[in-house]
Amino acid sequence: MELVVLGINFKTAPLDLREKLSYTTAQVREVLVRLQGALPGLELLLLSTCNRTELYGAAEDGRIDDQALAAALVAGAADPGGTFREHVYVRRDREAMAHLMAVATGLDSLVVGEAEILGQVKQAYQLAVEAGTTGRYLNALAQQVFRVAKRVRSETDLARGRVSVGSIAVELACRVFDDLARKTAMIIGAGEMGELTMRALVSRGVKGTYVVNRSLDRARAIADEYRGIALPFERLADFLPQADIVISSTSAPYCILDAPAIRNAMASRHGRPMLLVDLAVPRDIEEDVGEVGNVYLYNIDDLEEIASENLSKRQGAMDQARRIVEDEVSAVAAALQADALGIGALMRRLDETAAGIRDAELARAFAKERVAPLGPACDACRDEICAMLQRALAKMVAGPKKALSEAARSGDLEEFVRVAARLYGITKDTPGKTPKDDHET
Amino acid sequence: MNAEMLLSILACGMYAVATVMAVAHIRDPAPSRGQDMMIVTGAALACLLGALGVHGVRCGTFPAFGSYEAATWYAAAVTAAYLYVGLRHEVLRTLSALLLPCLGVIVVLALPCSCGLAGRAPEALHSPAIGVHVTAAFAGYGLFTLESLLAAAYLVQDRNLKRKHLRRAGCRLPALEVLDRAMQELIGPAFLLFTLSIGMGIFLTHLYKWGTSWAADPKVLLTGATWLVYALLFYLRGGADRHGRRVAYVALLGFVLIVAAFAGVHLVAQSRHDFGFRLP
Numbered sequence: 001m002e003l004v005v006l007g008i009n010f011k012t013a014p015l016d017l018r019e020k021l022s023y024t025t026a027q028v029r030e031v032l033v034r035l036q037g038a039l040p041g042l043e044l045l046l047l048s049t050c051n052r053t054e055l056y057g058a059a060e061d062g063r064i065d066d067q068a069l070a071a072a073l074v075a076g077a078a079d080p081g082g083t084f085r086e087h088v089y090v091r092r093d094r095e096a097m098a099h100l101m102a103v104a105t106g107l108d109s110l111v112v113g114e115a116e117i118l119g120q121v122k123q124a125y126q127l128a129v130e131a132g133t134t135g136r137y138l139n140a141l142a143q144q145v146f147r148v149a150k151r152v153r154s155e156t157d158l159a160r161g162r163v164s165v166g167s168i169a170v171e172l173a174c175r176v177f178d179d180l181a182r183k184t185a186m187i188i189g190a191g192e193m194g195e196l197t198m199r200a201l202v203s204r205g206v207k208g209t210y211v212v213n214r215s216l217d218r219a220r221a222i223a224d225e226y227r228g229i230a231l232p233f234e235r236l237a238d239f240l241p242q243a244d245i246v247i248s249s250t251s252a253p254y255c256i257l258d259a260p261a262i263r264n265a266m267a268s269r270h271g272r273p274m275l276l277v278d279l280a281v282p283r284d285i286e287e288d289v290g291e292v293g294n295v296y297l298y299n300i301d302d303l304e305e306i307a308s309e310n311l312s313k314r315q316g317a318m319d320q321a322r323r324i325v326e327d328e329v330s331a332v333a334a335a336l337q338a339d340a341l342g343i344g345a346l347m348r349r350l351d352e353t354a355a356g357i358r359d360a361e362l363a364r365a366f367a368k369e370r371v372a373p374l375g376p377a378c379d380a381c382r383d384e385i386c387a388m389l390q391r392a393l394a395k396m397v398a399g400p401k402k403a404l405s406e407a408a409r410s411g412d413l414e415e416f417v418r419v420a421a422r423l424y425g426i427t428k429d430t431p432g433k434t435p436k437d438d439h440e441t
Numbered sequence: 442m443n444a445e446m447l448l449s450i451l452a453c454g455m456y457a458v459a460t461v462m463a464v465a466h467i468r469d470p471a472p473s474r475g476q477d478m479m480i481v482t483g484a485a486l487a488c489l490l491g492a493l494g495v496h497g498v499r500c501g502t503f504p505a506f507g508s509y510e511a512a513t514w515y516a517a518a519v520t521a522a523y524l525y526v527g528l529r530h531e532v533l534r535t536l537s538a539l540l541l542p543c544l545g546v547i548v549v550l551a552l553p554c555s556c557g558l559a560g561r562a563p564e565a566l567h568s569p570a571i572g573v574h575v576t577a578a579f580a581g582y583g584l585f586t587l588e589s590l591l592a593a594a595y596l597v598q599d600r601n602l603k604r605k606h607l608r609r610a611g612c613r614l615p616a617l618e619v620l621d622r623a624m625q626e627l628i629g630p631a632f633l634l635f636t637l638s639i640g641m642g643i644f645l646t647h648l649y650k651w652g653t654s655w656a657a658d659p660k661v662l663l664t665g666a667t668w669l670v671y672a673l674l675f676y677l678r679g680g681a682d683r684h685g686r687r688v689a690y691v692a693l694l695g696f697v698l699i700v701a702a703f704a705g706v707h708l709v710a711q712s713r714h715d716f717g718f719r720l721p
Contacts, residue, residue: 175602178532178618271685273617294685296602 001137001336004064005096006073006088007047007054010110013087015301019282021074021084023048024251025127031073032131038072044133045142046073047103047124049117050193050249050281050300051110056100058137066090097141098329104145105152107321110300111165111307113158113314116196118149137336144332152324157317165193166200166247168303169277173201173245176275176296181205186243187228188236188257189250190218193279197247202226210243212236214250240265246276248284259288262295269294277303346417347401353424354393362386400424445499448492449513449548455485456545463538467613475534479527482520482537489517489548505575512551514575515703516544518583526587526623532615533591533623540590570648574641581635582699585671588627589696592689595620599686621684624692632675639668663702670695 008018023031028046035044035055043058055073057064074084091099102108104121125142128134134142153159170180177183185201187194190213198209209228212235213219219230231239240246240261250256257276266274271294278285278299290297362385400420407416462478493513497504504510519540527534598614601607614620646655655661674691677683 174616175598175607176617178616178622270682271688273685290603293687294599298605302605 009052043135166197183244184208185245186210188248193249249279445492452488509554514579518579522583522587578638584631592692667698
């Protein structure tokens with residue numbers, strides 16, 4: 001079994017490159033189907049967020065050609081002829097698994113410990129399931145990764161404090177404005193990121209909120225929750241001058257705010273500052289907007305500086321989280337390897353063999369009435385004998401099962417499987433022989 | 442060493458202590474430390490006013506006609522303006538780390554002039570109106586100076602935010618909006634006091650029948666230009682409700698004119714407001 005991840009993220013590629021290789025939710029499904037057509041036999045998962053685009057591929061047998069995987073991924077990019085390959089990283093097997101865990105736990109995030117990324121990984125997995133590109137390996141891996149992410153959040157302080165892009169946007173707002181309670185925020189795009197940012201702003205007392213979205217129903221749903229005002233996209237220009245803080249996180253493939261629009265808005269603000277935070281990839285707000293006087297434009301990469309400050313404050317929690325991930329990578333790799341080698345099936349066969357022996361022996365004993373004076377009337381005694389025999393056999397197979405599990409962790413599983421097959425006459429596919437079988441043969 | 446010199450040195454010591462406290466306050470903000478810093482700064486102001494009083498008694502006139510008095514008045518006025526703003530906006534107390542050392546230097550530079558009686562006023566100018574004229578002028582200068590400091594801080598913070606230099610020391614400056622609001626609060630009283638001072642000066646020229654020769658005095662001309670700039674600023678802030686960078690630039694222009702009118706003009710021309718400083 002082989003696992004490969006390749007992709008670009010905020011550490012390896014600048015924003016203008018990342019936005020050319022980003023996919024919306026709808027596009028992810030299409031891309032996965034296309035990729036599976038181009039790379040048959042591979043299990044695939046595509047994670048596309050504002051900070052990263054990563055493709056995970058798993059193959060039952062044989063080595064995955066990462067060049068082919070990269071070519072297939074880049075083929076769907078906005079600019080396939082771009083310089084993506086210089087920025088692409090590739091990781092295999094345990095490293096790939098550790099990377100996915102680091103991503104899901106927020107260790108590899110721009111804002112270390114952020115909660116949003118786990119939801120994004122879960123959504124990416126769900127999309128892959130819907131597209132039919134996951135299989136036994138990725139399904140098992142995803143469940144393990146979600147468990148590890150939960151463990152890191154519960155056992156470390158990684159998620160405590162200022163740990164979301166939304167909270168960083170709030171911090172930026174505090175550098176521009178004195179009292180957020182007298183400010184008005186506008187969220188453009190009613191996605192998860194927009195909602196989280198809105199929540200962070202409202203929790204800091206922001207007075208008024210506008211939610212602008214192409215789907216007015218979705219905008220209303222969020223606006224109602226935060227006592228804001230939902231606006232159709234067409235009214236954006238009318239209400240923009242009233243907004244002190246604008247957070248944009250739409251999935252539009254083009255810029256929705258340009259310098260002339262912002263100049264128009266600023267004309268009626270009399271020089272009062274306006275903070276624009278563009279969380280979208282591709283960007284929603286033109287770069288030139290930052291040149292407009294009294295306008296402060298930040299995109300997702302610009303948040304890195306505050307994020308790095310955040311990073312140094314929680315170094316201890318990060319180290320603890322990394323140790324958990326390292327431990328879990330070994331355990332999960334062993335479990336997945338064992339699963340691939342059929343250890344689960346082998347153990348089930350052991351249990352089935354023991355159950356077969358128990359049933360056969362009980363049937364023979366009761367049929368010949370050797371266990372007199374037990375008759376059909378003494379059910380309690382009969383049940384007790386059954387339970388006793390079951391416990392004895394379970395204890396007998398517990399030792400071999402434990403040895404198999406340990407062998408899986410230490411990498412000696414294949415040898416132990418052969419020994420088990422010789423000792424008990426079973427394989428992962430065929431049940432062992434029972435006394436009844438002996439009689440029949 | 443006379444009493445006013447001793448008091449001025451004491452004020453410089455207070456400025457030094459307050460500066461150290463301000464730096465500590467920036468590194469680790471604590472309300473009690475900020476409050477102590479304000480008390481020490483207030484004590485420095487009291488020392489300066491005491492020095493002016495002692496000097497006035499020694500000279501037997503209103504202390505406003507020599508370099509020492511002018512520098513001490515100016516330092517006291519800026520300190521008072523700072524205390525006024527610092528009490529209203531706690532976050533602006535961080536600016537004292539920049540302001541107080543400069544005031545200390547001004548006071549130290551003026552110390553050698555404290556011994557003589559160069560600032561003795563002509564007998565004709567022993568009028569209470571002179572006191573009002575000088576006090577209003579320096580109070581206006583003090584408030585304008587602080588306005589300019591806030592404008593400079595605004596422009597530095599604006600630059601940091603534009604260039605996304607969020608971890609620089611300059612980013613420990615207060616939020617843009619706090620600086621802008623403080624500037625807005627200062628311009629009204631500053632402009633009124635400055636206008637009062639000019640009005641009182643015109644009144645004095647009529648009172649003592651000095652004719653129109655004062656109008657050609659370079660210092661008076663520059664003061665008129667300064668008044669015009671601050672009138673524009675007052676209109677932009679109060680009448681047109683303007684904020685942001687451009688208004689901050691106007692405040693800085695006003696400060697350049699203040700420096701030119703207050704000190705620079707003596708380097709190139711003779712003026713009746715010479716504070717004892719005369720071209721060779």
